[in-house]
Amino acid sequence: MIPVPTPVHRLCVATAAQHYHEPVWLLYGILATEGTRPGQIVRDANGSYDMGPMGINSLWLPTLARLGITRAQILNSGCENVAVGAWILARKLRGHQMPQKAFAHPRVFWRHVGDYNSATPHWNHLYRQRVAQAARQRYFAPLEQVHGH
Template identity: 35%
Template sequence: MRKHFQAFLSVALTLTLSGHAIADIDNCFMEAAGRYKVPAKLLKAIALVESNNKTDAINGKNSDGSRDYGLMQINSQHLERLQPYRITAPVLVRDPCTNIHVGAWILAENLVTTKGNLWAAVGAYNAGFSTKPKVQKARRKYVAKVRNALQRIGE
């Protein structure tokens, strides 16, 4: 199943990076949502929680030493997998559309891992899949924030 999403990402990001610039970020959310079969408003809520909709946000304060980049705060742990698609940290910061597509791709992968459990996938977007109580608590807290953001933007 992972190969399926890698192929999907390759096509999607080739289109995005090949000069097909989408000026309107809302269109990027809609396009990514359609391509990866995740709700556009949910992606927008995640962006609101992650970066407060700041496209050039960078967070280098994670406890594991990782950094987060751009609108969807893509964690540096994904950079190695993104390398074949020529997606680097600077691309994630300067190209919000690519950043949104990568965020949607990660969420879609999480949905596969959680067998379609949307809120478990959302929690894992932020805190991963560890079964440690501290991580489970972090996932619940993050899900509550995203639900709240969904209400604010009009679920």
């Protein structure tokens, strides 16, 4: 039986952000940048693939399997996908999480955000710009824009 994908709920994002001491707007920025949904796979040029809303790369599967997390969970559970994405981001941000340390060294912080997607400088730079822009547009949008007043 093929599992039915479950959506990402705001509570999942808030819980993951709190657990890993990350700004919730950053997770929303990554979700918007990845632009995918539970159950979706996006093939990468290097032969790997990204899974679900946070774009969890298949290269993480062996590490996650050792932690008891399955491919099906990452692919089909929106909440599990966000939790795993937040865990990966926390590994990249080690020592630079919110609230007090994240912006003490903003260049380092944003480079680590880019590392979530790629350590290659060009792709890292493009990704972190897209995440920052998505966070500004989606999370920090004035209420007038969100509600049309």
